[in-house]
Amino acid sequence: MALNSVMVKEVDIKQGELDISAEVELPVNENTDAAIHLATAERHQEIFTPDCIVTTPAQVYLKFEDLMCFEVVDRQFQKWGVTFNNCIAIRPSNPAFPPYSGTTVLMGAPKSGWLEAMFDRPVKSVSALVTTSQKLVLAAYNQDNQLLKEVEISEPNLAGYHSSIPPNALITITGANIYRVTYCAFDGQFILDDFKFQL
Secondary structure, three states, X not given: OOEEEEEEEEEEEEOOEEEEEEEEEEEEEOOOOOEEEEEOOXXXXXXXXXXXXXXXXXXXXXXXXXXXXXXXXXXXXXXXXXXXXXXXXEOOOOOOOOOOOOOOEEEEOOOOOEEEEEEEEEEEEEEEEEEEOOOEEEEEEOOOOOEEEEEEEXXXXXXXXXXXXXXXXXXXXXXXXXEEEEEEOOOOOEEEEEEEEEO
């Protein structure tokens, strides 16, 4: 997905004049023109779009670079409406698992082969770039834990594997009222990069 940038100015009214107090760069999805929040881990409080401009983002893009290698990832992005289960941050040393942007990605662990993301409110779509050593299924569930939809990467797509699917394949699931998604690689290993969801 190509991103354009839009400059948004936060203003402060002083004695009837507009004083430019900050400039914030908002990436915009050229397909939807919707502002995207670049969400960092909670402890860093970095926000690219001030609350006075955007109170509810159309899309949230999780930035993993502030996570420590081998850090257990669960509630670091809770303020953005998502928590994780069976998830760690890694900086892959195996060239078969290349990161797409930056150096830090998510991996299912300590139990290999699966990872879960849970949302505080319903979302319309979830996407990530995935590199996997086995067939991988992304499943979406509603608030009552009923399966809504499944999509898959049908074969391993490791770098150098000569797969018909390149590494860092975009896998997206859409539907109404998604509250939880699971990634399952059937006893394989996989990494996620550029994790996004749309409200």
